[in-house]
Amino acid sequence: MIAWNLISDDPRTVARDPQPAYRNMVSLVLDEVRRGIDRVAAMPESSRDLIQEYRAVQLRASGSSVYLADPQTVNARLQDVVGDARREILAAQPGGPRKREVLEGAVSRDSHALDRGVELRTIYRDTVRDHALTAEYARTMAARTGGRPAQYRTVVGDFERMVIVDREQAVVPDHIVEGSAPHAAWLVTDPAVVAVLAQVFEAEWRRGQPWSGELRARGGVVDTVSGTGGVRTNARQRVILRYLCAEESQPSIARKLEVSKRALETEIAELKALWGVHTLNGLVFQYALSPDRLIDDSAAAEDGPETAVA
Template sequence: MPALRPDDRELFEILATPLYEEVAISGGLAESDPRIAAGGELRAALDLLVSLNLIVRDRSTNRYVCVDPSTVVSHVVGPLSQQGAELLTESSEWARAFGTLSQAWRRSPSAVRGPITEFRDSAIGTFISGAVGEAEEELITAQPQAERDSASLSVAAVREKAALDRGVKMRTLYQHSARRHAVTRKYVADVSEHGAEVRTLDEFFNRMIVIDRRLAIIPGNADLSIAMAIREPGLVAYLVDVFERAWERARPFTNTERSMMNDIAAEQRSMTIRMLIEGHSDPVSAKRLGVSARTFAGYVADLKAEFDAETRFQLGYTMGQAGVSGREPD
């Protein structure tokens, strides 16, 4: 039995299951079916079903036929359950081992106990997972842009749903552009079902996580290879206040009413105008709106059409003559 991954289960649910049902109802699937040829749309689904022994090749008819799934399920679910039990045991042992280290650290006269600690590269994710796992009351997160991939969002969803199920309250801020990111929408729907609140804002802001209003985690450099863990109460309170002000202006992610979407479009238009007036480059402007440079260029093209301008210079002049600043009420 092959080792199964989350991607395999997704393939199984979306393509392999309908294919199995088709083969079962029709009594078989011809080897010559173009959909299962090399590179065919259902080839990967067929290979998965064959590897799971749910479909076998009947040499006498040159067709693929179904196998009773009840004879196979234990061979798939059993090992996964065993692996889960082993991982739980191993995680408990690791927690115990780290507890011993923590005691030694607390006894050490040379331990660094300053209000700010730096973490680098792979240590960042480990620290965040541990800190979120210890949250007792509240998680506050700000996630500018929607560039996290499916794998990292899946890990975050598992971590944050566990905290929500413990009774921890969670609020998250994204930029408006996240509403068009399918992976982010799936993540938001997932954590929202467990009680999280998510809103979006037009303005650019920095990445941040605040745990129980006692620990804040922020980037230490532009490429996010360094993270800073802040425990100084005054600094943490300041960061929370910045978040609260942004939260009050933000709009609920789950609200898709036409009036709300029109407001969001207007806010993105105003932000684009401000970026043009302030003279930012396209890459900088796109980053601040949380979109790609190509999408930002599309926003500029829309403004040119709206103001009947052929060049950016002409657009700027026309907006200036009209008194447009990007700060008008929506």
């Protein structure tokens, strides 16, 4: 009764007019109802924010994939994963020639894995065959007499970067997080996804050319994109020429470059005109004799973070 303000709480109990008390209680109840309605009205907006946050967290740290947001995190996780390898390390490295400090650190690290009996297979771009430092590293690792020797193959053209360990874990570049750092990556542990990645690697391995660190027999070695006299092609034209030298068919090259067959034919015609030849054989021959073949268009990739396997 006191709460309803129907009686006073003075020392002497006194009844009060119930009408003002009733109006006061109705007002209080209505205020509470309005606050409840406001909370309910705000729930959809709040729930949308929560759903978005939840999905973002699940995307970056699901049960089968972990998002690695920066190069330092990528390399630290790779060190752990590669260091725990028991059977096999498959590495696809499209970045071109390695930097000296990376190669020097890789000899010790990779030797420990090979000494444990781990099989190490690495795919490089064809341009490493012109790079003395990378070639020296490959010769050292391929000629090992204790434990296992490492195996290398080179591929003309582009391929996807990946490191697969024991066919149980894989580290791959990020292609789905909007605004991510240039060298962000994912650690993938889903068995089905890792199995598919291993098949992609094996397909590239089959089309690669075995390499044990031999430098190409040439008068000079060029592993930068500048400073070579007489170069007449741009980077895209050299990609096409490398595919042609690797005996890729024109339909296959067009698919890889994501252009129509007619557009590719036009580009090849321009290349023929550049050297004044009329056949593909003549074009490939002229390219093989030119300084253009010495240009390493992947040299700029050395500036990015290196994976744990050189």
